[in-house]
Each structure stands twice: as structure tokens, then as C-alpha cells.
Amino acid sequence: MAQHAGYGRWVYNWGLRMWMESYRSGLKPTANKLKKFFTNHVKPKYPWMSELSSKVYQYAFINLGDAYERFFKGLAEYPKFKKKYHHDSFTLDDGGGERLIKIGGYKHKLPFIGWVETWEELPEYQVKKVTISRQAGDWYLSFAIELPDAPPTETHPPNPPPGRGEGTVGVDLGVLALATLSTGQVFPNPKPLRFAIKKLGRLQHDMLRKVTGSNNYKKASLLVARLHRRVANIRADYLHKLTTFLAKNHSQIALEDLNVSGMLSNHKLARAIADCGFGEFRRQLEYKCQRYGSELVIVDRYYPSSQLCSNCGHQQKMPLSERVYHCPDCGMILDRDLNAAINLSKTSGSGGLACGVGAADSPL
Ligand SMILES: [Zn+2]
Incomplete structure (x- = not known):
């Protein structure tokens, strides 16, 4: 072979x-x-x-x-x-x-x-x-x-008709949490992935201390390669569960059009974003929405989803270090990502706050 x-x-x-x-x-x-x-x-x-x-x-x-x-x-x-x-x-x-x-x-x-x-x-x-x-x-x-x-969607719970609001979910993709939904559900980066990435750093350090090309080096590099494979498998599995959950249980999903290549030029974030696989996230959502009969709404990348107050519409600068939105106009205090997700859910045309997706169980 x-x-x-x-x-x-x-x-x-x-x-x-x-x-x-x-x-x-x-x-x-x-x-x-x-x-x-x-x-x-x-x-x-x-x-x-x-x-x-x-x-x-x-x-x-x-x-x-x-x-x-x-x-x-x-x-x-x-x-x-x-x-x-x-x-x-x-x-x-x-x-x-x-x-x-x-x-x-x-x-x-x-x-x-x-x-x-x-x-x-x-x-x-x-x-x-x-x-x-x-x-x-x-x-x-x-x-x-x-x-x-595949049999038509009867085997899945029918999606509520679009426009009623409760089927619409805004998804904010982030680096700290992989995804925050306007329903308040948060999908953190999976623990096994974080552990594996930590361990990977250690193994890579070990490998670099060996003589390049020696048998010990080869052994160490195989361990590194195996762990890389594990990280990739965990990530793929997690992304699939998340995108299936979203597509299957919501009639409309509003997602920000992330300029991934533009963000990758920002080196601080680059590593973390590449790890989350945003491009893959969107690709999966596109075909799964089609499969389950739901609608994917891609929100313009210039829409200031993190800057707007999801309660009164006030707009202010929100540097990345700012984790909580404090609105000076209406006094709302809300997690930054959740605020952005709620704003995204409102852009899909239904107008209302997305909040009634209780029937769906978390896949994770
Ligand atoms: Zn406000």
C-alpha cells in the first residue's frame, strides 16, 4: 500500500x-x-x-x-x-x-x-x-x-412554518464558546478537544527534544500525528452533532457571514478560529438545512450584531475584551455572545425574539 x-x-x-x-x-x-x-x-x-x-x-x-x-x-x-x-x-x-x-x-x-x-x-x-x-x-x-x-422529512418532527418566530434561532460563533444560541444555549468547545490540544503541545515539545530522524524522533512524531488525528476526529464529530441539532430543530437559522479569511489574518485569533472549523460549520449547515427543510439565513458581515443592544437597539463599540453588554440607554446587562445571537435571530424577518425551542434536547 x-x-x-x-x-x-x-x-x-x-x-x-x-x-x-x-x-x-x-x-x-x-x-x-x-x-x-x-x-x-x-x-x-x-x-x-x-x-x-x-x-x-x-x-x-x-x-x-x-x-x-x-x-x-x-x-x-x-x-x-x-x-x-x-x-x-x-x-x-x-x-x-x-x-x-x-x-x-x-x-x-x-x-x-x-x-x-x-x-x-x-x-x-x-x-x-x-x-x-x-x-x-x-x-x-x-x-x-x-x-x-432518504424518506421525506416525516421521520423528523415537522418544522414549524417560518415566520412564527419560535423556530428562528440566531447563532453566534465565537472563540471562547464555539456557538451561542439566541435561546441561551451555549456550546462550549468540547473538553476532550481542549485536553487533547494541551497534551499535543507537550508531545510536540518532547518530539523537538529528540534528534531529528532518529528512531526516538520517529516514535515521538507518530504519537503527535495520532493525537492530531484524534483532535480532528473529535472536532468533526462535535461539529456534525451541532449542525444536525440546529438544522433538525429550527425552521430558520440565522448565521453571521464570517469573513474567515479576513479573520485569519488576525494572528491572535487565527489558531482558535481555524480550530473551530467555521467554514466547515457553514458548509454542513447548508446541506443539512436542505435535508431537514429548514432555512439558513446568512446575515451580512457588516451587520453590527455585537454592537447593538438586543433590547432597545442602542449601538456602541464593543472591543473583543468586553464580555458583557452594558446598555446605557435601557440598562440591559447581557452576555456579549448571547446579545449578538439574539440580534441575529431578529434579522431573519420574523421580528420576534427567538425563545421557544424547548422541545429540542441538546445533542451533547
Ligand atoms: Zn438597550
């Missing part, structure tokens, strides 16, 4: 280099043109390539083409060269319906690789292609399966 991943990386990096060079000399490269050239003129020069699955290099070109397409559409940065041990992965397929892939139970058959075992038992699936990737020293299988359309 490491050989196949290395093959995929070699080809991807070759393609990327060729793409940049041919672009510089005035040509218009495509993944297909490069693949043809590679098949006819490059691959024959490297006998070791013919000992590995040819699917690997075909998918390397497909992935390269996709990476450029995402870049041209403005969805991603310019493709980067792949590094060894860094997101090692490769893709194999069933050879166009030959059913070379068998997934089910604890043992699975992969084309070219043979039988592999997983820790987790899997149902029997008919799989067209499978991507094998390495994370922190362990190998993972990932694949897509086809399922019949």
Missing part, C-alpha cells in the same frame, strides 16, 4: 510540475493530455510502475484535474506538491463492473492488494471504487455507496 501511495504521489507531482512548465511555455495543459504523454513516453521508462496497479496513476491524473478545476472555480488554492507521509493515499476501482472489490465483515478484497482486515465490521457493500489512505501510521478505506433516496 505504501508503494502504491508512493506511485500515486510520484505521478501527481510529475503532472503538477508538467502542468506548470507547459503553462509557462504558453501551452494549455489538461489532465488528459498529460496522462496521454505520461502513458506513452514516461511510464515505459520506469519498469517498477508496471508492477503496480495502473489504476493508481489514472486516478492521480483525475485528482490533479479536479484540483485544478477547484482552483479555477475559486474554491481552492493552487494545487500543491504532495509530500511523503503527508496525506498518503491512492484510489483503485472495480475495473468497470468486474466486481474486483469485496467489502463486508472484517476481511475485504481489494484489487491488486489482496485481502485486508479492518478493526470494524462492515456491512456488505457493492463498491465501485475505494480510496486507501494513511493517517498517523494506520491505513483507512473510504468509499461511496449508493442508497435509495
Whole structure:
């Protein structure tokens, strides 16, 4: 598997280099043109390539083409060269319906690789292609399966019609608490995540005291990589629970259009924000709202949600260090994030204060 991943990386990096060079000399490269050239003129020069699955290099070109397409559409940065041990992965397929892939139970058959075992038992699936990737020293299988359309929303409690107010929730995303809802519910950054991040700092410190490249260094860096994986898994799990809870239980969700890239230039906040995964938060809410029939309202990023008094509309400057809103006009005293969340809930057109979502249980 490491050989196949290395093959995929070699080809991807070759393609990327060729793409940049041919672009510089005035040509218009495509993944297909490069693949043809590679098949006819490059691959024959490297006998070791013919000992590995040819699917690997075909998918390397497909992935390269996709990476450029995402870049041209403005969805991603310019493709980067792949590094060894860094997101090692490769893709194999069933050879166009030959059913070379068998997934089910604890043992699975992969084309070219043979039988592999997983820790987790899997149902029997008919799989067209499978991507094998390495994370922190362990190998993972990932694949897509086809399922019949999900039943319509009857299985979920019907959402109240929009505009009644009680279904509308304002969500303030923050750094101290991940999310504060206009209902008063607060979703702190999960404890296991905070512990893991603390421990990560310690392990990284240990690693740096070892001689680079030594066996002890490798051992320490594997521990760091494993903990990184754990942090990512906790975060992904937490975000999914939070976004599902929001989309399933509210007819309208008002969220601030956070200028994440702009905020990332503020170095003090950068780390904490990247950790919360705001971009991912919004992406999940978008598709889950569609799934559960609720509406996502994105509030203009210049709307001063933290500066306004949610009770009387007074506006004042609120530096980030100011955790509580004190209104000089009406005397309201309220947590800064809650005040912002209530303001957001009011922008969605229903006018009223969002407060009646009691039926929903916290997912966490
Ligand atoms: Zn006020």
C-alpha cells in the first residue's frame, strides 16, 4: 500500500510540475493530455510502475484535474506538491463492473492488494471504487455507496412554518464558546478537544527534544500525528452533532457571514478560529438545512450584531475584551455572545425574539 501511495504521489507531482512548465511555455495543459504523454513516453521508462496497479496513476491524473478545476472555480488554492507521509493515499476501482472489490465483515478484497482486515465490521457493500489512505501510521478505506433516496422529512418532527418566530434561532460563533444560541444555549468547545490540544503541545515539545530522524524522533512524531488525528476526529464529530441539532430543530437559522479569511489574518485569533472549523460549520449547515427543510439565513458581515443592544437597539463599540453588554440607554446587562445571537435571530424577518425551542434536547 505504501508503494502504491508512493506511485500515486510520484505521478501527481510529475503532472503538477508538467502542468506548470507547459503553462509557462504558453501551452494549455489538461489532465488528459498529460496522462496521454505520461502513458506513452514516461511510464515505459520506469519498469517498477508496471508492477503496480495502473489504476493508481489514472486516478492521480483525475485528482490533479479536479484540483485544478477547484482552483479555477475559486474554491481552492493552487494545487500543491504532495509530500511523503503527508496525506498518503491512492484510489483503485472495480475495473468497470468486474466486481474486483469485496467489502463486508472484517476481511475485504481489494484489487491488486489482496485481502485486508479492518478493526470494524462492515456491512456488505457493492463498491465501485475505494480510496486507501494513511493517517498517523494506520491505513483507512473510504468509499461511496449508493442508497435509495432518504424518506421525506416525516421521520423528523415537522418544522414549524417560518415566520412564527419560535423556530428562528440566531447563532453566534465565537472563540471562547464555539456557538451561542439566541435561546441561551451555549456550546462550549468540547473538553476532550481542549485536553487533547494541551497534551499535543507537550508531545510536540518532547518530539523537538529528540534528534531529528532518529528512531526516538520517529516514535515521538507518530504519537503527535495520532493525537492530531484524534483532535480532528473529535472536532468533526462535535461539529456534525451541532449542525444536525440546529438544522433538525429550527425552521430558520440565522448565521453571521464570517469573513474567515479576513479573520485569519488576525494572528491572535487565527489558531482558535481555524480550530473551530467555521467554514466547515457553514458548509454542513447548508446541506443539512436542505435535508431537514429548514432555512439558513446568512446575515451580512457588516451587520453590527455585537454592537447593538438586543433590547432597545442602542449601538456602541464593543472591543473583543468586553464580555458583557452594558446598555446605557435601557440598562440591559447581557452576555456579549448571547446579545449578538439574539440580534441575529431578529434579522431573519420574523421580528420576534427567538425563545421557544424547548422541545429540542441538546445533542451533547
Ligand atoms: Zn438597550
